[in-house]
Amino acid sequence: MEQRIKDRYSDAILQEAMRRYGIVKDQVRSLDAFESFIYEFERGDRSYILRVGHSLRRTEALIQGEVDWINYLAARGVSVAQAIVSETGKWVEVIDDGQGGQFLATAFFKAQGRPLWGLWTPTLYATFGELLGRMHALAEHYQPAQPAWKRPEWDDPLMDYPERYLPASEGMAKQKYQALCAHVRTLPTDSRCYGLIHFDAHGGNCLVDAAGHLTLFDFDDCTYSWYANDIAIALGYIAMDVPDGSALTQTFTHFLRGYQTAYHLDRKWLREIPIFLKMGEIFMYAVIHRDHDDVNNITDPELKQFVIDLKYKIEQDLPAIDFDFESLSAYL
Numbered sequence: 001m002e003q004r005i006k007d008r009y010s011d012a013i014l015q016e017a018m019r020r021y022g023i024v025k026d027q028v029r030s031l032d033a034f035e036s037f038i039y040e041f042e043r044g045d046r047s048y049i050l051r052v053g054h055s056l057r058r059t060e061a062l063i064q065g066e067v068d069w070i071n072y073l074a075a076r077g078v079s080v081a082q083a084i085v086s087e088t089g090k091w092v093e094v095i096d097d098g099q100g101g102q103f104l105a106t107a108f109f110k111a112q113g114r115p116l117w118g119l120w121t122p123t124l125y126a127t128f129g130e131l132l133g134r135m136h137a138l139a140e141h142y143q144p145a146q147p148a149w150k151r152p153e154w155d156d157p158l159m160d161y162p163e164r165y166l167p168a169s170e171g172m173a174k175q176k177y178q179a180l181c182a183h184v185r186t187l188p189t190d191s192r193c194y195g196l197i198h199f200d201a202h203g204g205n206c207l208v209d210a211a212g213h214l215t216l217f218d219f220d221d222c223t224y225s226w227y228a229n230d231i232a233i234a235l236g237y238i239a240m241d242v243p244d245g246s247a248l249t250q251t252f253t254h255f256l257r258g259y260q261t262a263y264h265l266d267r268k269w270l271r272e273i274p275i276f277l278k279m280g281e282i283f284m285y286a287v288i289h290r291d292h293d294d295v296n297n298i299t300d301p302e303l304k305q306f307v308i309d310l311k312y313k314i315e316q317d318l319p320a321i322d323f324d325f326e327s328l329s330a331y332l
Contacts, residue, residue, distance in 0.1 A: 001035055002290065005054045008097045009037060017052050017105035020086045020093045035220060040110060047110035048084065049217075052095075055102045058220070060092055063104050065149035066219050067091045069196055070108075072142055078134050081111045081217035111215035116203030120241055125251055126258030127214055132201060132234060133262030135216075136227045139195035151196055154225035155181060161286035170289070173314050177282045180275055187226065193269065197230040199223045202237035228269040231259070232276035239321050248323055256331035267332040270325045277320035285310050 014037070018028060021041075028041040028050065036053035053063070067083040074082040084107050086093050093105040116124060144150050152158050162177040188194070198205075199221040206216045235252055242251050259265075288307055289295055298304045313320070 001033060002056065005056055008054065008099055008101065009052075009103070013052065013095055013097070013103050014039075016095050017050060017093065017103070020088070020090075020095075020105060021050060021107050022087045023050065049081070049108045049110050050105065051108070051220075052103050052105050053220075054097070055104060058104065060094055060102070060104055061148045062151060063092050063106060064146070065144050065151045066222055067106065068145050068149050069142065069151065069222055070219050073135060073138060076138055078138065079131065079213065079215045080219070081108045081215055083108050108217065111207040111217045113207035113209035113213070113215065116206055116208055116214075118241065119208060120203070120238070120251075122250075122254045123212065124208060124214070125238070125254035126261075127212065128201075128206065128234065129255035129258030129260075130262045131206070131214055131216055131258075132198070132230055133259040135198065136195065136230065136265070137263040139197065139227070140191045142196055151222050151224060154223050154229070155185075156223075159223055161283050161290065165286040165290035167289065170285075173282055173285060173311070176314060176317070177279065180279045180282075183275060184226070184272070184279070187272065189226075193228070193265065194226050195224065196222055197225050197227060199225065199230065199233065201230060201234045203241070226269070226272070226276070227263075227265055228272050229276040229279075231265075231269075232273045233280055235273065236277050236280055236320060239323075245323065248321070249327070252323075252325075252328055253331055256328055260331060265332055267326075267329040270329055270332060273325045274319055274321070278314075281310060281320050282314055285314060 018025070018041075022043075023041045027043070028039045031038040031040055031049075035057065036051050039050040039052075041048050041050055058066075070080050070083055073080050083091055085091060086105075086107070091106065095103040095105060097103055116128070157163070162174055166174050198216065198219060200218060201216065205218040206214050208214050235255065238251060238255065239248060242248050285307075288303075288310075292298055295307050298307060312318070
């Protein structure tokens with residue numbers, strides 16, 4: 001989270017957000033936050049999530065668009081953590097920060113279950129693939145309820161993290177990102193392959209309950225891009241839990257078989273997955289720079305080594321995942 005947002009936040013902002021959603025003091029507890037301030041609260045026998053973000057990061061219209069997309073999916077049977085209205089019937093509550101900006105409060109049903117990290121099975125890979133496929137099938141025909149709520153395109157300046165957050169000393173990473181962007185701009189953008197995607201679908205943003213039911217949440221980054229980009233992001237995170245190449249083939253096969261049951265994407269898109277994976281690496285590298293004044297001064301040894309390895313892979317043009325994705329063409 002950007003420091004300038006943290007500096008504007010206070011307990012008074014939280015108390016006002018709680019008041020607008022009818023949350024009493026002993027019903028709320030803070031959760032780990034990355035981009036926004038996140039809390040869990042109880043109401044009756046249900047658990048909910050309160051998210052407080054800032055207009056410096058997302059405007060009210062963009063959050064309305066996020067909620068509209070989530071509720072569109074939920075209304076059509078996709079398992080997502082649906083938004084709820086405030087005490088006055090609003091999807092987004094705007095709270096002035098006293099410095100010319102606004103904090104934006106939104107609440108959602110809390111997804112049930114555990115994160116998928118370490119719990120993957122062939123069935124869960126397939127179920128996860130089907131969930132993304134169902135979402136892409138609906139994205140093909142989705143239009144926001146109001147034009148002003150339209151979410152950003154993948155190359156909107158708001159989403160160009162490498163340009164916004166990489167310092168001048170990282171000129172090579174910026175140049176490589178722009179070269180990748182130049183390539184993907186040549187790709188078709190018809191609704192069969194391009195639409196509103198989650199843009200951060202991974203095992204931490206999807207919970208599984210005891211019955212094996214998955215619920216996807218955290219649509220804060222949802223963006224117009226290629227469906228293959230969503231697949232690449234999902235497979236990139238899945239690969240972190242898979243030990244070797246032969247296991248990757250089996251794992252990706254399970255995922256794509258599940259995806260194929262819900263949506264058909266032309267197999268030619270498999271060749272673009274390494275491109276989207278590399279763009280994702282540079283995007284992540286930019287996020288780390290955003291969250292640290294100087295990555296050379298990172299004290300956490302694991303994160304420090306991760307940054308060193310990431311920089312090397314980017315500058316040496318090493319593949320994000322050393323895998324022949326086109327070998328999976330039988331499953332698309």
